[in-house]
Amino acid sequence: MGRTGAQHLVSALGELGVDVAFGLPGVHNLPIWEALSSAGIRIIGVRHEQAAGFAADGYARATGRLGVAVVTTGPGAANTLGAVGEAMASASPVLVLATDIPSTLRRPGITRGVLHETSDQQAMFAPVTKAGFTVEHPDDLAGTVRRAARLALRPQSGPVYVGIPTDFLTAECLDRNDSEPTELLHTLDVEDLDRAREVLAAAERPLIWAGGGALRSGAGEAVGRLAETLAAPIITTFAARGIVPPDHPCRASNPVHTPEVGALWDEADVVLAVGTDFDGLMTQNWRMPQPPRLIAVNVDPADAAKNYPPDLLLLGDARQVVERLLTGLAARPGLDGLSRRLDEIEVRVRRRVRKEEPQAAEFLAALGETLPDDSVLVSDMCVAGYWVGGFYRIAAPRKLAYPMGWGTLGFGFPASLGVAAAAQGRAVCITGDGGFLYGVGELATAVQENLPITVVVVDDGGYGMLRYDQTRAGLPHRGVDLVTPDFVGLAKSFGVYADRVDGFGRAFRRLLREFTRADEPNVLVVSAELSPPLNTSPRWYRK
Structure with missing residues (x-):
């Protein structure tokens, strides 16, 4: 007897290193639960599908690995949308596996009234996901899951939806793992890298702004070394909290929304923005002034330029770009003075908090x-x-x-x-x-x-x-x-x-x-x- 679609799906999850999934059972997705149990992948059953999405997001944030939510058809899938939207906005790699009505009951262009049927379930997820797929043939099931998972994890990471007609889960099928197209990788321009070093070396008051992309790439150590080399304060976004240790001499440990920390931004003559899009929440709806010189490090040129246009864009993985920036960059004086100033800012902010x-x-x-x-x-x-x-x-x-x-x-x-x-x-x-x-x-x-x-x-x-x-x-x-x-x-x-x-x-x-x-x-x-x-x-x- 051949393997079923559900078994191929779960094998694909195992290959991807998935060891836990979150979900709510429904009559349409029960074969996935059975296959997960047989494969030794822990399935944590929740009481509402939105919780499955949030739990998968929490798992992804804590580990940097793929979070998986398994939900059922129609209203079950729709219940995850709020959680998936949060994962999208926070770049959490979440894979939503949702069943859909049987392929044998679907008629193109017609909503017939099958139980749990929607006219286009995948379309519901379009505004809140990085991409969406609907499996068209049982043999494509495992390959689609692999492709979706890798896309969710690929920078900039984010949630991806996979819809599976429920009859595909019990159908005997093959694993038609079509090869993925080769991804075109951006090559970092050496001249831009040299120019960035020159600008940073000549800066009188450089500042590093580290965002979620820096944290997700594991750039913390490199960012910390660069800050010490430049004697530059590090301001982090909410998504990058903890990227450098609390005792790092360049860390501004309070939010830029305090006037004391905001002054560091106002005084900077060069800002190096690593893995950030300068969203409205962090910039007080862009009331922070455009810096005199802005160098952006980002995997996505549109994301890097949509709010504060950079003077120089270094396209690539945050950790790799920052490590290359460090090469040949001479250490500047002033680290001790910066550390003292940041300590003073910390004291003033804490005093403000105690008073207010x-x-x-x-x-x-x-x-x-x-x-x-x-x-x-x-x-x-x-x-x-x-x-x-x-x-x-x-x-x-x-x-x-x-x-x-x-x-x-x-x-x-x-x-x-x-x-x-x-x-x-x-x-x-x-x-x-x-x-x-x-x-x-x-x-x-x-x-x-x-x-x-x-x-x-x-x-x-x-x-x-x-x-x-x-x-x-x-x-x-x-x-x-x-x-x-x-x-x-x-x-x-x-x-x-x-x-x-x-x-x-x-x-x-x-x-x-x-x-x-x-x-x-x-x-x-x-x-x-x-x-x-x-x-x-x-x-x-x-x-």
């Missing part, structure tokens, strides 16, 4: 004092998450998952499932009471899979960020003050240990230390109301 929002200062200090060194922080779209995303000292690459690609509320807890499954350290989710309720059913998943997750729910009785916006605008509170459940009782009803504290003081520290050293999932609820930090748009200082 002492609870936030206490919260950040508690995290720093209690979390295990290998923890991976997963922030949701909530005020506490914004403080973590902007101001917490991230110790290493891939130790923060922050949904500031698309800004997707409800990301935090389900993404933590993927982070925890990646076995890169305990997942510590920082979420609000509103965002947690988006995926609270995944507590069942955390228990069933015994995932090492600590969920910190900062409960301010509603949507605190929106409440702040309304108060600031002099408007009454509408839709933001919510009836919330007894989160401790709710968690315990799932079999999850939970407790509640008021504020971020001694009791919070004690319980957080205890919870993050447990073997099982747990929930810590904190009654507190924080004001938003400077990296949120209502508080941007550039006008």
